[in-house]
Amino acid sequence: MDTLNLSSKKRETYQVRLKYSPLWESALGIAAITNTPLLNTLEKPMSYWSSIKESISMNLLEHLEYVEKNNTWKALLQILHTKDFTDIEDLTNYIEQANSEDLRFICLPFVGRKFEDIRRQAIQENKTAIKELKKITSDNPFFPDYIQFICSVEINELKNHLIFVMQSWFEEVVKPNAKELTQILHNDYQAKKKMLTKMTAEEFVAWATGGVSYVPEPSVHYVLLIPQYIYRPWNIEADLDGTKVFYYPVSNESIYPNDKYMPDNFLVAKVKALGDEVRLKIVKLLFEQDRSLHDITDQLELGKSTVHHHLKQLRAAKIVEIKNSKYSLKLNSIDSLSKEIDSYLNK
Known part of the structure; x- marks a missing residue:
């Protein structure tokens, strides 16, 4: 049956927000190097990842194995969304001072507002809630096992691991090139901020991510775009309460800002x-x-x-x-x- 539309209300869309920080790059670097099946699809060659593994400390290598086993890179990204951390010390202090329940809750993936009570019950080690949360996320390749891990791991073990792996990766891998990396992320942030004024929200997200068509969802009011270099050419998608997140690959222009002839x-x-x-x-x-x-x-x-x-x-x-x-x-x-x-x- 045809519908006569007499409504004057326009379809609501989301607002776009932009953020950048070398801390995101650190967490995503940890995610990349521990995602072995995906490594050969990344822009950086396998020789780059091999050289990192050869140059970092044995303790960091052991913690990266722990990341690969338990997908704790997800916990790092979840924590980074709690506030705008000023530096690595600010982040590690936050993890160290967080109470057990809050930290577990933050680390668990957001799967929708209607499931927040189940998420809360899961961190209380409620077996029924954990089982239900695992069932809800069963279409994700690692969420069920990750949820079980976060709900059962000893909290000091988790804290010590997250602090060590993030701090060590930042010091050993990111810090030597932090100035150049931060400038690249800043360049991309500024370029995207300028273009945002010329496009609709949906058009802008598609352009910034290289073609992701993200249409508004009823419960999503914001799209957060975070530039990253380490995971090029991939976009990484995540969900927060009321927000869709895209960690998107920086453009060529941001990497080579002094070459005005370098196209995106x-x-x-x-x-x-x-x-x-x-x-x-x-x-x-x-x-x-x-x-x-x-x-x-x-x-x-x-x-x-x-x-x-x-x-x-x-x-x-x-x-x-x-x-x-x-x-x-x-x-x-x-x-x-x-x-x-x-x-x-x-x-």
Whole structure:
């Protein structure tokens, strides 16, 4: 049945917030080096990660093994969201002084307001609540085991581990290049802050993250964007109460600020993807409507393997995505292209 819309109310959207700190980079570095299956997909080569493992202390290596076993990098990220820490000492003092229940609660992942009572009960070692929280998060590859760990680990063991691994990683890995790293993060923060005034919230999030289409959710009022260098080219997504978080990869321009001719890596990917006759035809076909692979091959009269190759490149550039088993054009990605080029030409 058709609906006659007489409402004057516009669809609500979220507000975008930006933050940066080398402390986020530290926690994400710990997450990266302990995510062994993902290491070879990161921008930094395997030789970089091998050299870190060869240069750091044995004690830190042992704690990284503990991180890999228990995913305590998640606890570090959760804690970093509690306040704006001024430095590593501020963070470690906070962990040391936190009481047992508060620290466990902070470390547990947020899974929705309606489950906050279960989250509270879980830290009391309520077996039914822990079981329920694990069930709620069962589609996540590590949350259930992580929840069990946080609810049962001896609190001083957890505190000592978190303090040592974060402090040691910062001192041994981040601090030697902290000035350069902080400048890169600051450059990206400033560039994003400037562009935020020129785009809608949804358009901006898609641009900053290289194509993440995040539509407003009823319980999410803010999107927090945190630039990171160590996990390029990946975006990392997290949930807080009322906030969606994206730790997004910094741009090429932020890494090479003195080269005014250095284009943004996402812009390069888009332009390369669009610089082909077949791919432009596909874009126009998908602008008209979502289509299956079969539909596209019929329209273009090309082989499936050829069309699939072009679609793969368009997807890599975050111009095309798959929705309900069909290929769909990401309109935000196309709409923001002129603003991205304008920003590049006038920087």
